Amino acid sequence: MNVLTQRDLNRATLARQYLLEREGCTALDAMSHLAGLQAQAPQEPFTGLWSRVRAFTPADLDDLVTGRQVVRTHLMRRTVHLVAATDALAWRARHDAMLRQRVLSTYRSELAGIDLDELSTAGRAVMADDQPRAMGELVGALRDRWPTPPRRVLGELLVAALIPMAQLPPRGLWKRTAGVRNLPLSTWLHQPIPPLPADPDDPIGQRLVLRYLAAYGPATTADIRAWSGLAGLPTAVKVLRGDLITFRDERGRLLLDVPDAPRPHPDTPAPTRFLPAFDNAILGYQDRSRIIDDPHLGLSVAGQRAVLIDGRVAATWTTGDRRLTISPLRSLTRTEERELEAEGQKLATFMDQGIDTIHIAEST
Structure with a gap:
């Protein structure tokens, strides 16, 4: 069984989350x-x-x-x-x-x-x-x-x-x-909520699992449970197993995935991206190490906004007093700072809050 490294999982997550490149779809399709x-x-x-x-x-x-x-x-x-x-x-x-x-x-x-x-x-x-x-x-x-x-x-x-x-x-x-x-x-x-069907194979759970894997996979059953909050999905996973492909991560855990989803090469370049508070690209997993380092896990739970650099959480950001303040969590290269400033300027234009300064603070 193929083993996926943390970087393999990172690039797969970015691709599924539309963070490797922006998609030319509608907002409804993305959601x-x-x-x-x-x-x-x-x-x-x-x-x-x-x-x-x-x-x-x-x-x-x-x-x-x-x-x-x-x-x-x-x-x-x-x-x-x-x-x-x-x-x-x-x-x-x-x-x-x-x-x-x-x-x-x-x-x-x-x-x-x-x-x-x-x-x-x-x-x-x-x-x-x-x-x-x-x-x-x-x-x-x-x-x-x-x-x-x-x-x-x-x-x-x-x-x-x-x-x-x-x-x-x-x-x-x-x-x-x-x-x-x-x-x-x-x-x-203007529509009734359909009742839960009395089907032991859990068809709604099956559809949830497939939707999750398409947007977050490859992932463990613990990841599926952490994202959904639902404890009763093993039946759905069991029914689907014949339609899924499997991998192992570097710790030997079983990863499930849908066959036709993207799994980019781990060396695929990843652009700088600004994430909002409570983004599911971070929170949608039980094991968030594919995208954020353990010392920083509390940032997303606390509602801080994250910046992805080379696909990982490397800074937080805030706005106020007419400036966008970026607080790195590690030392940045000059190239990373230039990319951060360029994407930050685009964000400032989008937010249209009179931001006229992009300030990169000292790394913590």
Whole structure:
């Protein structure tokens, strides 16, 4: 069985993530290929798409959001993702149990004794008038019946687990600041959420595995679980094994992949790329060593924006006071600094925030 080095995996990841070269596809096609973008920070997906799609403009994504072709909703890992509307509908039932379990395990004592079905029914009845509500408004309507749990805890259970919700624009539009207003996902998209089929072969799980490998592979089953948050995908993997190809990594772990996905030569040049906070190119794995060094693992979890140099996280970046500040995590060559400045200037032009200085700080 072929062994893939860390650099092999790095170049495969960059190619699958559209970070080896920008793709000439639409924003919707890119988002569908990537199986969504993590989006709890509402402005970050714009940079994520700009770094991946040629000729991308903020209006492209705004139009998809207002046109209900993509939607903000809780999905993978109980985090807010921006996903194609068709994917949100197709995947939600498969994520229901995980979403409930993650909220309940986080707030076990606060939610003890609550009948989830009763609470869900009451919450849906409140939302049945098709009026968007902030989480606090929904909780307030139910407070007399459930006075004990903290308001925030009860709200998270309702909007992140029990009632599939869409977070409505203007939240998530370019340079717009807006609070979260929720509406049931099926109401916003004018389509019902299909129920989870009672099929032991887990067809929805199979499609999730294939979509993940196409955008993130080659990868381990632990990587698939870390990205999705779903523990019940081994059945889907088992059914698919005959259609997948396998490798080993340098530690001997089994890697799964789809046969026709790109696996570039490890010496393929990788351009400098600016990533947004919480980018799944980093977070979409259990083992993130293919793209980020162990000492820096906490950066992405903490929401810092990363810069890829030669395909690996080598700096962070911020904006403010009319300048783009880049903080290297290692010493840079002069060639790397020039490429960083050139790509940084393109980013500054895209962001259109009056940035007139590109500042590279001392390496840490």
